[in-house]
Amino acid sequence: MSGPVQNLVISLGAMQLARRIPFDDPAVLTYVRIGYVAVQVVVLLTYYFVSLQIKKTNDLTVLKYVEPAAPMSGADPKLVTTTVKDYDLAQASSGLKGVYTGVAMMAFMHFYMKFTQPLFIQSLMGLKGLYDSKIVQVVLLGKKEERPFKVASMFGAATGPQTDAAAIAEAEKRVGKKDD
Template sequence: MVNPQIAVDRTNLVIILGMMQVSKKIPFDDPNVLNGVRALYVVSNLIIVGIYLYTKMQIDKKRDMTVLKYVEPAPMGSTEEPKAVTTTVHAYDTSQLRGLFKSQLMGVGMMAVMHLYFKYTNPLLIQSIIPTKGCFEGNLVKVHVLGYPASGDLKRPWKSSAGGMMGMMGGQGGNEIKTDKKSIEAAERAGRGGAKEE
């Protein structure tokens, strides 16, 4: 069976390659066309922000205080031990959403530098499509906006998606979130973490 994350990465790669071919035919030197593509980029980001704000409203409305325990892997290349985390579904979803906002903001910042400082115009078109598509494929949006049940692949805690090259090379290896009782107890005994996140 194909890993859903690999399928998403392949689809994104096909879209990027297709859009690169399309963007070669677009006359970006025409100010009207360039402003149209800029407007498309701005609108796509406003749609994403709107969806994330609606997701936040849904998270706060549900305010699910179910306790969630898991073992967070140590950062790659770190000598630290895995950390036991005890939190609630509400706090977990809120922190995941915060990460999505931060990631979106970084993407907009990088695009601004590439477009305004280095004068690259082609990525505007690709970055109007891929992040919007990714927004709808995200676990939070699937659960809180699209109404998917939080079971199977959507059961919390979610596997961190190793996107880009890492995802295509097979993910993070042994650097996964663990939810089994044995791993949680071992991490709690090791003494790293275990504090409840609010």
Template sequence: MVQTLTDGRTNLVIILGMMQVSKKIPFDDPQVLLGVRALYVVTNVIILGIYFYIQTKINAKKDLTTLKYVEPPPMGSQEEPKLVTTTVHSYDMSQLRGMYKSQLMGVAMMAFMHLYMKYTNPLLIQSIIPLKGAFEGNLSKIYLLGQPAVGDLKRPWKAAGGMMGMGGGGEVKSDRKSIEQAEKAGSGGVKEE
């Protein structure tokens, strides 16, 4: 939780700082605009390269250790928490798919804002924040930086909340009592492949 707050504050400082810097950049100059666009494209290529490297490391390790956890229902839903039985490999691949999807959605939104709405300032900010996030993700810490999967990196990971860590339907639980309750309730338990 403390790490999330620190990351949020750091991102806020970067955004505010880059907003001030971007006010001084002459985006009217075609050469400057081309340079900022190139920076944005290069950082996204680097991010996709990082994700691809992580994918190769996940597939090379192919950890088939069974992982059980109780997934909370969506916020506002009347559903029961669902038991998920999977493998570390499948879990990591699903997390990586989410990272790819998030990055591509960010690129699509930035393309709309820049090409259709003619905003140029966010290009600079979006060249830095996603790159920082790619290096700070749990998969990067494990597969890129070689940190052991213990403590905050022990799977399953806490879902990142919405704005400033708020929101979400609850916490993912992996303790024995929660898993046994979900098994008795018969909520899920189908192994993902």
């Protein structure tokens, strides 16, 4: 089962489970809040640890790939030349930004709009997202994954940057023409 489908199944299951939790009980609500905060702290600390491990490893292998243009933008694909260390740090930073965005949205939904069920659901999804993170899998779990990471779509096909020599050579030609 692909990642997005698993997320959907977990979300739907968590919603059904959350219906049975008495959120109107202040003690239960306090425990759910503590659980949510604890999960977010674990996720943040994990990404921080991953960043430290990436810096410690200091892999300066050159990484070249062609990043596809945004759909319907009319722009050309962009050639990216970086190192494995910088790429991995960017992936960890992206994960951190996702956590910060989720916490901000959850704070708005919980404190301003008074929604309580999403706290429980996002606690589970935070752990699932951490486990699904490619950079966490590579650095902490030792999974061998080729960089740049491919992204699985809803239907199982992996999409992402092109790493073949022909695509890189064509992008380098485009860059050379723009400089002239």
